[in-house]
Amino acid sequence: MVIYPMREHEYDLVGDVNGQKIKSIFENLKGGTAAGVDGIPINLFMNFLSILMPITVLLCNKVLTSGQWPSTWKTSLFIPLFKRGNRKAHENYRLIALVPAL
Known part of the structure; x- marks a missing residue:
């Protein structure tokens, strides 16, 4: 088993979320990727x-203050993505997870 260290994030989610925090997060996202499991492409946002x-x-503030996450935010779709080689060999695939855009 491989254990990876947690990545540090520059996003402070303590306290209220404001427009600047949201803008900073979206500016650091990579566009042109697959739409989320909700069908919403990140480029739309x-x-x-x-x-x-x-x-x-x-x-975001409502979710953080209530502690209740929308059930759709807890949904991921895992898709095996072929890398190369023999398509019948499981080691030639990697999983990607499509998560909701928001």
């Missing part, structure tokens, strides 16, 4: 962040 910002801030 990146392109319309100024419009989606108020509701995103409100939603």
Whole structure:
């Protein structure tokens, strides 16, 4: 078993989430990736962040203060992605997880 150290994040989720925190997070995301399990491509948020910002801030603060996460945020779809070689050999695949965009 391989144990990886936790990565440090520059995002401080203590206290209220504000527009600057949301903007910082989305600016550091890699666009052009697959849509999340919810079908929403991350580029949608990146392109319309100024419009989606108020509701995103409100939603994040509501989740953090209530401690209740939407059930759809707890859903992932694991997909085996072929790397190379023999398609019948399981070691030639890696799993990717599609998670909700928000």
